[in-house]
Every structure is written in structure tokens, then in C-alpha cells.
Amino acid sequence: MKILVICAGDRSQYSIALESIKYLKNTKLDTLTVCVLDNNKKIVKFLKKNKVKFVSKNFGSFFKKIKKNEYNWLLNIWGFKILKKDFLNKFKNNLNLHPSYLPYNRGRDPYYFSIINNTPIGICIHRMDQTIDAGKYYLRKKFNLKFPVTAGKIFNLCLKNIRDMFIKNWIKIRNHRIKLKNFSQKISQLNKRKDFIQSNFIDLDKKNNKKEKSFVMNSIAQDFDFLKLQIKLFGKIYDCKLILKKTKKKKW
Numbered sequence: 001m002k003i004l005v006i007c008a009g010d011r012s013q014y015s016i017a018l019e020s021i022k023y024l025k026n027t028k029l030d031t032l033t034v035c036v037l038d039n040n041k042k043i044v045k046f047l048k049k050n051k052v053k054f055v056s057k058n059f060g061s062f063f064k065k066i067k068k069n070e071y072n073w074l075l076n077i078w079g080f081k082i083l084k085k086d087f088l089n090k091f092k093n094n095l096n097l098h099p100s101y102l103p104y105n106r107g108r109d110p111y112y113f114s115i116i117n118n119t120p121i122g123i124c125i126h127r128m129d130q131t132i133d134a135g136k137y138y139l140r141k142k143f144n145l146k147f148p149v150t151a152g153k154i155f156n157l158c159l160k161n162i163r164d165m166f167i168k169n170w171i172k173i174r175n176h177r178i179k180l181k182n183f184s185q186k187i188s189q190l191n192k193r194k195d196f197i198q199s200n201f202i203d204l205d206k207k208n209n210k211k212e213k214s215f216v217m218n219s220i221a222q223d224f225d226f227l228k229l230q231i232k233l234f235g236k237i238y239d240c241k242l243i244l245k246k247t248k249k250k251k252w
Contacts, residue, residue, distance in 0.1 A: 001030040001072035001174070004091075006079035009040035012159040016097065016166075017078045018043050023167045024075075025050055029174075033071070035059055037079055066090055073174065076128060077166070085130040095173065096128045097166055099158035101142045103183045106133035107191040111151040111158065116199075119188070121145055121154055123162040125173070127180055134187050136180040138173050139165060147234060197252050216242060 003024065007017035021043065024032055034054040036043050047054040055062050059081070067090070074094035076083065088094060100110030101122025107113075114121045122142040129135035143157060172178045204213040219242035222229040228239035 002070065003030045003032050003073045003075060004066070004071040005032060005034045005075045005077055006081065006083075007034060007036060007040075007043065007077045008038040008079055009043060010078050010159060012156060014156075014159045014163050015042065016159060016163045018046060019163055020075075020077050020166055021052075022046065023170070025052060027171070029171075030072075035062065035079070037081060063087055074128075082132060083128060088128055088130070094128050095125055095138060096133070097162045098124045098126060098133050099155075099162050100124065100133075101140060102126055102133055102137060103185050103187045105191055106188055108193040109191065109196045111154040112196050113191045114154060115149075115151055121149075121158070123158050123165060125162075125165060125169070131187070132190055134183075136182055138178050138180060139169060141165065148238065201249060220244070 005017075005021060005024070007021065009018070010016050017040070021032070021034060024030065032052050034043070034047055034052060036047070036054055036056045037059065039056045044054065044056060046052075066087075069090070069092060071091060072093060074088070074091040076094070076096040078097065098106075098110075100106070100114065101120040102124040104110075104119040105113045105117065113119070120142050122140060124137050124140035126133070126137035126140075127135040141161065143154075143161075145154065145157075169178060202209060202212055204216060219229045219240055223241060228241055231238050231240050
């Protein structure tokens with residue numbers, strides 16, 4: 001079979017795209033062509049060393065030249081481009097790795113939104129269609145994490161497991177031994193990164209942020225070895241400790 005992989009690097013220790021490509025190469029079952037959207041050095045180095053055909057620029061031109069059914073599979077492994085219907089229709093089979101328990105938390109940054117929206121946490125391998133992160137799915141897994149859990153822990157848990165899920169089940173999916181299934185839940189709204197970015201910086205010097213400033217100052221004022229500010233959330237009582245570290249405003 002001929003397989004087109006669209007990928008990019010990630011910020012975790014698990015190197016989802018690289019490890020998945022290594023696995024695909026080692027199976028020796030298929031001919032790979034790889035689009036490296038961010039020109040990730042580790043991925044490109046591996047592709048060059050193993051003489052795998054790859055594209056690292058001029059993606060628009062490359063995508064237009066692809067003929068219908070030229071590839072047996074399209075695999076989107078951490079690729080961040082929104083792939084349009086006309087492009088997806090060139091492939092009879094496709095899949096995407098998404099680090100949320102779809103159909104919850106479609107779109108970017110599901111780790112953040114799973115906490116903000118208080119929705120199920122998990123991972124999903126699904127078929128792409130014109131609706132972002134919505135088509136039928138092959139596999140998904142839910143993690144029962146108890147509150148309070150940080151987005152960082154969710155991020156690492158989801159990335160490790162989505163990589164392992166793909167590597168463990170790709171041959172079955174490839175050979176159609178795992179069938180597509182419909183979501184039983186209603187498709188959720190699409191989360192957008194701009195909403196995450198807007199919430200990532202709070203200017204407590206502004207007058208309209210008095211409540212947020214009061215909470216921060218109260219947390220610091222009650223931080224002793226023998227005393228912490230206490231809060232009630234979801235029916236339980238928690239000690240609240242706030243850690244402040246001087247830094248610079250993040251540039252997106």
C-alpha cells in the first residue's frame with residue numbers, strides 16, 4: 001500500500017509522529033510519503049537516514065498534485081492543518097489521532113478545555129470528514145482522573161496513550177479488522193485556540209479584574225506551614241496554594 005503521512009512534532013517526551021513513523025517504516029508493509037509541516041529536525045533526520053520520501057515545504061502545491069486514490073491511506077499524525085473536504089475526498093481511507101475523548105473537546109488544546117468545560121478526558125482515533133474532529137471513530141479510550149488534575153498531567157497521559165494506541169492497533173485498522181463506529185453522544189462545539197490564548201494572561205493591574213486580584217492576594221496572604229486558604233468546589237473542601245514565579249509575557 002501507499003500511505004501519505006501528514007505530521008508535525010509535539011512538545012512532549014513521547015514524539016508521537018516520529019515514533020509512529022518509525023513503527024510504520026519498521027513494519028515494511030507499505031511505501032511512505034511524509035509531509036513534515038513544521039520541518040521538525042528529528043523527524044526529517046530520520047526520514048533522510050532511512051531514505052523515506054518527504055515534503056517539508058510548498059505543501060499547497062504538493063497537495064494539489066495528489067490524484068484521487070493515489071494513496072491507500074492518509075494518516076494525520078499530529079498535523080495541525082485543517083484538511084478540507086475536497087482534499088479528504090482524494091483518499092478512500094484516512095485517520096486522525098486526537099488527544100480527547102471525542103466528540104468532547106473538538107479542536108485545539110483539549111487538555112485545557114476538558115478542565116474548563118468539566119468534560120470527559122481521553123483519546124480517540126477517528127476518520128476525518130468536513131466537520132473538524134467529528135467523523136466516525138475507530139477507537140477511543142476514556143481516563144477516569146479525579147479532580148483536581150492539571151492540564152499538564154492530562155497532556156502527558158493523552159499523548160503517551162494515543163501514540164501507543166496507534167502503534168498497537170494500526171495493522172488491524174489498516175486491514176479493516178477494526179470497523180468505524182458512530183458517536184452515541186451529541187457532537188460538541190469546536191474549541192478554538194484564541195479562547196485559550198485570551199485566558200492565558202490576566203492583567204490584575206486592571207480595575208475590572210478586582211475579584212481575580214483579591215483571590216490571588218488572599219491566597220498569598222494565607223500561605224503558612226500551618227494554614228492555607230480553603231475553597232469549596234464540586235462539594236469538596238481543598239487547601240489552595242498559589243505559586244508565583246517572575247517571568248515574561250508569553251508570545252504566541
